[in-house]
Amino acid sequence: MTKGLRRGLTALVLAPLLYAMLGFIGVPLLVLQLAEQQFAERLNVPAGLKQVGFNPFNLQLTLRGLQLGAPGSEVLQVGHLLADLQLDSLWRGELHLRELRVLQLRLAVELAEDGRLNLAQLLVPSTAAAEPPADARPFPLRIDRLRLDGQLSFADRRPAIGVEQHYRQLTLSLDDFTTHDSQTASLSLTASGPHGAALDVQGRLGLQPLQASGRFSLGDTALSRWWPYARSALPWQLQDGRLSLGSDYRLEWRDAAPYLRLDNPRIDLTDLQLQQADGAPLLALGRLQLGSGHLEWSPASALSLHDGHLQLDALRLQGPPGRTPLDLESLSVAGLALDSASRRLAVGQLHSRGLNLQAGRERDGRLDWQAYLEQQLQALARHRAAGQTSEVAAPAASRAAAPPPWQLRIAQLQLRGWRARLEDRLPASPVALDLGPLDLDLGDLALPGSQPLALRLDSALGQRGRLQAEGRLQLQPLAGHLKLSASDLDLRPLQAYLEPFVRVELRSGLFGGEFDLDLQGAAPLRLALDGSARIDQLHTLDTLKNRDLVRWQQMRLDGLSYRHGQSLQVRQIALQRPYARFIINEDLSTNLQELMIPQPPRSTPATPGAPLQVRIGGIEIRDGSAHFADLSLTPNFATAIQQLDGRIGRIDNSSAQPATVDIRGKVDRYAPVSIRGQLTPFAPLHSLDIATRFQRVELTTLTPYAGKFAGYKIRKGRLNLDLHYRIEQGRLNADNRVLLEDLQLGERVESPSATDLPVRLAVALLKDRDGNIDIALPVQGNLNNPEFSVVPIVWQTLRNLVLRAAQAPFALLAGLAEGGSERLDSVPFAAGSGVLDDGARAILAPLARGLQQRPQLRLEVEGSSRPSLDGPLLAARRLEREYQETWYRMLQRRGDKVPAEAGQLQVPDELKPSLLEGIYRARLKQQPPAAWGELDADQRSARLRQAVLDGWAQSPLLLRQLAQERAQAIKQHLVEQGGIDDARIYLLEVGVAEAAGDDPARIAVPLHLDSE
DSSP: OOHHHHHHHHHHHHHHHHHHHIIIIIHHHHHHHHHHHHHHHHBSSOEEEEEEEEETTTTEEEEEEEEESSTTSOSEEEEEEEEEEOTTHHHHTSEEEEEEEEEEEEEEEEEOTTSOBTGGGTBOOOOOOOOOOTTOOOOOEEEEEEEEEEEEEEEEOSSSSOEEEEEEEEEEEEEEEESSSSOOEEEEEEEEOTTEEEEEEEEEEEETTEEEEEEEEEEEEEGGGTTHHHHTTOSOEEEEEEEEEEEEEEEEEOSSOOOEEEESOEEEEEEEEEEOTTSOEEEEEEEEEEEOSEEEEOOOEEEEEEEEEEEEEEEEEEOSTTOOOEEEEEEEEEEEEEETTTTEEEESEEEEEEEEEEEEEOTTSSBHHHHHHHHHHHHHHHHHHHHHTTSOOOOGGGGSOOOOOOEEEEEEEEEEEEEEEEEEOSSSSOEEEEEEEEEEEEEEEEESOOSOEEEEEEEEETTTEEEEEEEEEETTTTEEEEEEEEEEEEOGGGHHHHTTTBSEEEEEEEEEEEEEEEEEEETTEEEEEEEEEEEEEEEEEETTTTEEEEEEEEEEEEEEEEETTTEEEESEEEEESOEEEEEEOTTSOBHHHHHBOOOOOOSSOOOOOOOOEEEEOOEEEEEEEEEEEETTSSSOEEEEEEEEEEEEOOEETTOOOOEEEEEEEEETTTEEEEEEEEEOTTOTTTEEEEEEEEEEEEGGGGHHHHHHHTSEEEEEEEEEEEEEEEEETTEEEEEEEEEEEEEEEEEEOOOTTSOOSOHHHHHHHHOOTTSEEEEEEEEEEETTSTTOOHHHHHHHHHHHHHHHHTTOOOOOOOOOOOOSSSOSSEEEEETTOOSOOHHHHHHHHHHHHHHHHOTTEEEEEEEEEOHHHHHHHHHHHHHHHHHHHHHHHHHHHHTOOOOSSGGGOOOOGGGHHHHHHHHHHHHHOSOOOGGGGGSOHHHHHHHHHHHHHHHHHTOHHHHHHHHHHHHHHHHHHHHHTSOOOGGGEEEEEEEEOOEETTEEEEEEEEEEEEEO
16 A cells, blocks of 8 residues: 555545544534623623533434523523524525524523513614615525424513513414515414413415415404503503404515614514424514614515404403493404505404493583593603604605505494493582493494495483484495484483483473484584484473473474474474463462573674574363462452364464464363454564453453452352454554353452442343343553553453443242152261262252253352361371372382373372471471480371371361362263253352261262253
8 A cells, every 4th residue: 555545545534534623522612712702891790601512413403491581580491402503504605594493492581660670781882874775785694494493581670560471381483484585484373372362374475575475363452451551541441351363464674675774783573483393382582682772674564354353351441439340241343454655554344341430520511531531641642742742853755745644444344232331420419320231233334434334323321211323324525325214212311411401300201203314514514314203201390399380291293303402393383181280479470481491691692694494383282281370360260271272374484474373271170261362473463353251251260360350259150251452564453252140249358459330230220030140341552662561451451341240139949859858858878989970960850951951040159178188188188198199209210100180199107207207397397306306217107197187177278179180070960961051050169068967977069950
């Protein structure tokens, strides 16, 4: 063997051995030495690398035990890293790894209270800043298979309550990854931890150009772990809530390569999560910041999401102190799509169920949530403005005109089962309104809102109310057409808004209607409303006297048409069972005047505008009634009008055409009254032609007027009154006819207004041979003359009639019809009762037969009462009525359904003692004696009850009403059962009765006969 051959063989043997030694021993030592050097120069914290391995034959590099940070508080730990280098890296011009595997990764990311990131504190800051070359390209790298498995811990100490999130299983899988061509790599990332928020990302990733696509999902996320970030800007405290979301995504740079400029390099990486293909966790990074300085990023990038979904469940927010929580059962979003290039966000369906909240309007007119949010936003804006003063000014390109606003489109929005309690604290008495359950559907919702959207609303309002709406609505500009429906909306909450103006209590009232709403603008408001409305069970109370003022069973407005600021038209108003009370007080003021609360004068008068055109096709009245009283008279005068039916024709404030009037009714049940003619309601002095007729009005009702002006009570008589008033251009021409039938005066009454003429003689002179007084009274004059007044003329005529009627003598002709053995000159009644019993009917039956046989006879009924017998029983009946009325008002205030009249209620016996306490104080105007406080409940109730009964037992009003009730019962029985014409029966002034016959426990009502 030659020397050269021997050297060659030696070299051939030693070369592999030397290569192996350099690879197995030299490279690891070199890597360890370089690592220690770089750790010392580049890092601010202790670092270590336990083991480095390199296989020179398969080019596999292995690192073990890499850690950054002090022992026990490591920031980064890598248990095992394997890099499988490929030999073709030498001639392909790129670093080619067949496999890169990172196992047992542990990364702890923490933001301190001052905002410093622990990862940013690892590196020693670099003072060099180099401009990147114009043709800079990424480092050439190809990885056939990348696998990462590890854990991530994130903590943010900046909020008052720190934020922490831990991922115990994080895996990242990346296949066919390259940095220098258009090829994309397959990406799979999963992460999960003990507190939920599981992350799953599947898709593709490419760097030339930079792009990513695929699908991600984040499931079962507890919002409480992230809520501290929102606490500073929102007024709620999170109690519970879970979130899940997912979407197809695509991120790409389309126009140019990314341009990046770093001043004092800084890296800010947020929410990086990687996983292996088999699901094993590889890397999870909440946020990473390296270095500090200014970053410019100006690629033409685009992010798009498609087929996204979001699910929010069991959300519960606690509001500011004193506010009820905000609860949301669920919120789901499907069909979510986002395009950042065109700034569009689209939602296929948004569905929410079970929201409960409370909101209120403060005394300054703002919503309570609005005021609180404005404070939070202002504080947040001040904080941001202070932070922006220290930042480097943005380049000129970034100071260009603001981009167009984002566009939002929701194909279908559904709200189900929402509830809200709304409170208005602006009135002196706060008003609370319960809204819901509410269902709302919106279709084609687009913001800024230039396209019409479909709307459907169905909601309960209050205890029984319901509000529905359906149609289309445009937000910008505000316009739309809606069909509205309302039923049983409680009007009582309006009481708080009436209190500053009138002393009236809105006891009950229900509003409903069907409307077509056409809205064409908000500034100025252009609104058209068509449909029909109704108000049922309206009941108002005079709070000064605690008595009914106005009420009706139903008011319906048909053919309603309203044009805002222009016209109000109603085809017909129908009033069912209306009632009104009108009273003249002792000082000649009216009850309506005293109910008005004086208002301070307005500082600036309102600018006059075009008057609203009002047109009403007609007003129909069915079964109406009214109460009239004159307390300026002695004794006081009161009467009732019942069975009011009729119609008022067209009313138009823009037309001179008069309205027709045709109303019929009865005074005291039997006396007909009619009003017919026409008038112009808005200009009565322009044109009026009204004829009013009263027939067979009992003159005993007018006793107070006779006492005041004539000085005598009226014992008997009837009034027929025909009034015909005509006005043309302010000129009055009236023809009045007064017919008094069989007027008889009663006892004298002391009155300073009474005449000193011989009244009884005057009446005798005025009577004709039939015993009637017939007077025609023409009245003429100019109503435009301030010295001319119709009322004094009419009252003077009535006064003269009373004076003349007071002078007429009377004679009583007796003639009794055949009957049994019963006495027919009186009808007995049980004490305290106005109901005919069998004994009374036995007397009236033969009397009715006698009157039928003798049509020339007329019957006079003198209603009577006896205080000693009737008083205690009347008081007991009055107390029972008071129980019913008090209980009736309590049920109304609670919003319970009640019968039409309080008398239909059955008051539970167990409630009567508590009701009696209030009745005693209200009716006797005093507190119970202090000594009664020592009594037990039964004794105290007995004392209270007896005191109330004693107060009512001697009531002249109750005794008079009972006497009138007895007289009315006799007349009603003879008319309806005996077939007697009501014109033949007169009711006399009531009196005090003696015992009925031999029975001292019964009261006799005297009967008198008269002839035609």
